[in-house]
Amino acid sequence: MRQTLILSTTTVVSTAKFYLRVIPVECNCNSDLIQFPKMVCSSTSNVAAPTITCLGEVVVLQRRLHYRRMMFLSVALPAEHQSGYQFKTVLLKSPTLNDHTDVCENYEEFCHTVRPGDCVRLEGWPEDESRNECSMVVSRWQLVEAGTRGKMQMFALEDSWPSRDVPFIELPKLVLQCQVGYEERLVEYISNEYGGGCRTSWTPLCAVGERMLLIDKDSRLQDWQSVLSDVNLCHVLKRIYTNLTEVATSVQGAAELLRKKAPDGCVLRLQTFPSRYQKTIADYLPEGMCHPREYTHVAQVVYVDGLYLLGVAEPEQCYIGNIVETSNGRLTDSVCKAEYKLAEAFRRFGYDLADEGRQMVAMDVGASPGGWSRYLHNKGVGRIIAVDKGEVDCSETDGKIEHWDMLGQEAIQKLLDEGHKDMLGVYVCDANLPPPESLAMLRQASTLIKPGAYVVVTFKNPYKRKKDWYEAKALSFADFSSMCDSTTEVHLLANTPNETTVGGRWKGGH
DSSP: OOOOOOOOTTOOOOSSOOOOOOOOOOOOOOTTSOOOOOOOSSTTOOOOOOOOEEEEEEEEEEEEEETTTEEEEEEEEEOTTSSEEEEEEEEEEOTTSTTOOSOOTTHHHHHHHOOTTOEEEEEEEEOOHHHHSOSEEEEEEEEEEOOOOGGGOBOOOGGGSOSSOEEEEEOOSEEEEEETTOHHHHHHHHHHHHOSOEEEOSOOBTTOSEEEEEEOTTSSOOSHHHHHTOHHHHTTEEEEEEOOOEEESSHHHHHHHHHHHSOTTOOEEEEEESTTHHHHHHHHSOTTSBOSSSOSEEEEEEEETTEEEEEEEOGGGSOOSOOOGGGSSSOSSHHHHHHHHHHHHHHHHTOOOGGGGGGOEEEEETOTTSHHHHHHHHTTOSEEEEEOSSOOOOTTSTTOEEEEOSOHHHHHHHHHHTTOOSOEEEEEEOOSSOHHHHHHHHHHTGGGEEEEEEEEEEEEOOOSSHHHHHHHHHHHHHHHHHHEEEEEEEOOTTSOTTEEEEEEEEOOOO
């Protein structure tokens, strides 16, 4: 409830209603803000306008218009006295509101000028956020730096922002740059494999083909070395950002913080996301302070949640440049690239062949170019029947990988005609077939597969409509579960967007 100002008995008061907010906070804002006339009670009043406070520089994340005469803003800004940042909700009121003195007189200009991603400086009256859905009513504003425009502007779903103020968000331990389409799978994978918190940035950019993942400090994924040691991560990540210790609200502010953080006499190599900011930041820094090759330190600036997270570190503390697939040494050809899909599936499903592999016989349907068969060979499987009409690399396997140049149905029928039963300890299929056809082939091989055998099948999507794909996938997984125990479906990092992988242990008796 608003406070009413009590005047002395000698003051003549107008009969019109008025309300003033009294807040005993001194404003320490810069003097270059837009100045507005002071608000007074009447022409005979000698009472000064209420004191306002300065929120400082913030980044506008989202605008929510309320009946055209009020606007709620979601804003991001550095946290006070802590290494992190925060979200707040502030309110702008139009001067057209009757009986309101806490208005923003440049309201219309704000509506037409300021967009999400812009950095502005705000002043106003603090509010009780728990009662009024905002923590400040804005009286003055000033545009500090325009954000990205057009195709580069940020976007986010309306319900992706916190509905209330978030007083503190700790800086992430790592920020990972990944290809579009992998962010949800990466969050699931990292959370399951390494624990701790992992989320995507709330402010992706429209025209940028990468997304950012924030890894909390309680995750076991602690540094760039642990990232590169995981072959499943290497082929979908582009860059790793570490040692982020400062927060800026603008590109120019980020450059100023880098200048202050950098040791005297150092030369920086800049790594930024998006990369378009690299030249802009370099132009703000003193001449000779940046060099792409002859550098002593690495400066990283990352656009995350509408803010710029940055840090300066020595080269050995950072992974410099893009992550390339050859960094692990296992991802150098098409065979190895196929291999890591089955490797990830076995890891995610918890399968371990251990010592029993030597006595096992495995069938790999749709084996070309031979990556899955090579993985099973490396795991110690004694005999692998690789079935495909295409080429299969059987080199350096001592004859343990047998290439059967025929269709999967033909290979299964050949084994049945030879009278084999319960011979397969592993059955894997990555054939380019619709899910019902892949499972029909699995059912054909039912008497060949041992009870408890490891079964892995890739469901491919040949359908034009998503609805048909989802229906076929659900029905096929139910069919797969009728044949196997402990069934799991996972959208592997190694899967394309149009496929998923299922695994289980064969029941037997089919």
